[in-house]
Amino acid sequence: MLILVTGGAGFIGSHIVTALHAAGHRVRVLDALLPAAHGTDPAPPALPDGVEWRHADVRDRAAVDEALAGVGAVCHQAAMVGLGKDFADAPHYTSCNVHGTAVLLAAMAAAGVPSLLLAGSMVVYGEGRYDCARHGVVRPGPRLAADLDAGRFEPPCPRCGRPLTPGLVDEDAPTDPRNVYATTKLAQEHLAAAWARDTGGRAIALRYHNVYGPGMPRDTPYAGVAALFRSALARGQAPTVYEDGGQRRDFIHVTDVAAANVAALDALPDIAPGTMRPYNVATGAAHTVGELATLLAAACGGPAPRITGAYRLGDVRHITASAARIHTDFPWTPLTPFHTGIPLLL
Numbered sequence: 218m219l220i221l222v223t224g225g226a227g228f229i230g231s232h233i234v235t236a237l238h239a240a241g242h243r244v245r246v247l248d249a250l251l252p253a254a255h256g257t258d259p260a261p262p263a264l265p266d267g268v269e270w271r272h273a274d275v276r277d278r279a280a281v282d283e284a285l286a287g288v289g290a291v292c293h294q295a296a297m298v299g300l301g302k303d304f305a306d307a308p309h310y311t312s313c314n315v316h317g318t319a320v321l322l323a324a325m326a327a328a329g330v331p332s333l334l335l336a337g338s339m340v341v342y343g344e345g346r347y348d349c350a351r352h353g354v355v356r357p358g359p360r361l362a363a364d365l366d367a368g369r370f371e372p373p374c375p376r377c378g379r380p381l382t383p384g385l386v387d388e389d390a391p392t393d394p395r396n397v398y399a400t401t402k403l404a405q406e407h408l409a410a411a412w413a414r415d416t417g418g419r420a421i422a423l424r425y426h427n428v429y430g431p432g433m434p435r436d437t438p439y440a441g442v443a444a445l446f447r448s449a450l451a452r453g454q455a456p457t458v459y460e461d462g463g464q465r466r467d468f469i470h471v472t473d474v475a476a477a478n479v480a481a482l483d484a485l486p487d488i489a490p491g492t493m494r495p496y497n498v499a500t501g502a503a504h505t506v507g508e509l510a511t512l513l514a515a516a517c518g519g520p521a522p523r524i525t526g527a528y529r530l531g532d533v534r535h536i537t538a539s540a541a542r543i544h545t546d547f548p549w550t551p552l553t554p555f556h557t558g559i560p561l562l563l
């Protein structure tokens with residue numbers, strides 16, 4: 218089958234292209250090589266032999282129509298990622314991620330392409346899942362600047378104010394996007410579900426958790442925390458850790474994310490027609506941002522992390538996933554554990 222991978226020149230997309238190609242699929246890549254990901258004078262990506270290349274934007278309907286010719290499934294990775302510089306980025310995020318997805322889905326509907334894999338994100342959940350000793354499962358709202366300024370980073374129980382125990386969030390948890398990027402990632406899922414209902418197509422949204430590995434983006438406002446720490450250490454500086462370093466995340470290696478996409482493509486025929494099904498793509502094991510910084514610094518003999526107490530208002534305290542659904546439904550298991558994969562970043 219011919220698969221169109223949008224965003225296939227990006228960090229995760231390029232690993233997906235390699236994995237799909239290795240699994241015997243024919244692959245076509247469409248990517249606009251946006252400056253946020255590729256700098257101002259990007260060269261065409263180095264693609265495996267036989268992979269087709271389209272330098273185009275997903276918002277360009279004519280280019281998308283052309284790129285869909287003969288395609289059996291679309292793997293939609295193209296997006297503006299990260300928190301961005303400030304709110305002024307909001308129209309650009311919305312344009313690429315929401316409008317771009319709408320153009321792509323309209324073109325798929327017109328061309329009769331029945332299958333979609335969507336790069337989803339854990340950011341749709343907002344703050345993770347917490348248990349209060351008295352109230353059971355609770356959902357804390359956004360943290361207040363006054364609490365964060367005072368170093369009170371843990372969200373309290375919204376009902377009694379007691380400390381909470383963070384737990385694993387599953388795919389049925391209510392969504393609660395807390396920033397522009399998260400809002401666009403959730404909108405993409407809703408659009409994909411609407412497309413599936415309207416056309417009888419099948420969609421899987423793979424909600425990636427914190428992805429790291431070779432080819433990770435440079436040190437930019439759009440990069441994730443592992444990229445920022447690595448860049449600081451490469452400059453001989455201590456990684457600077459926000460809050461107290463106790464933020465829990467699920468760090469997953471990019472080759473495991475690529476393998477999840479190949480497995481999801483095989484699983485698409487099992488999805489009920491007319492529906493979209495979300496899956497957490499995560500290891501199921503939580504690590505803190507402080508642990509990440511310490512492990513990276515130790516691996517390169519660099520300076521120990523500096524815990525700053527600073528914060529970003531859009532950040533959530535803990536977000537770690539239950540990987541039960543993907544383990545049940547797909548023959549997929551992550552192969553690179555945290556303590557092996559993180560030191561390899563250097």
Ligand SMILES: NC(=O)c1ccc[n+]([C@@H]2O[C@H](COP(=O)([O-])OP(=O)(O)OC[C@H]3O[C@@H](n4cnc5c(N)ncnc54)[C@H](O)[C@@H]3O)[C@@H](O)[C@H]2O)c1
Pocket residue numbers: 223224225226227228229230247248249250251253254255273274275276293294295296297298313314317336337338339402424425426427428429434441
């Ligand atoms: N990196 C992570 O930890 C992470 C976590 C969760 C979800 N995701 C999702 O995974 C996908 C890939 O992210 P990544 O980390 O590889 O980012 P990336 O920036 O490396 O790759 C995104 C690619 O999409 C392209 N692109 C963006 N807008 C486009 C447009 N309008 N038209 C055509 N191409 C466009 C960019 O040029 C880039 O090559 C995104 O959808 C992102 O939201 C990433």
Ligand SMILES: [Zn+2]
Pocket residue numbers: 349350351352374375376377378379
């Ligand atoms: Zn309580």
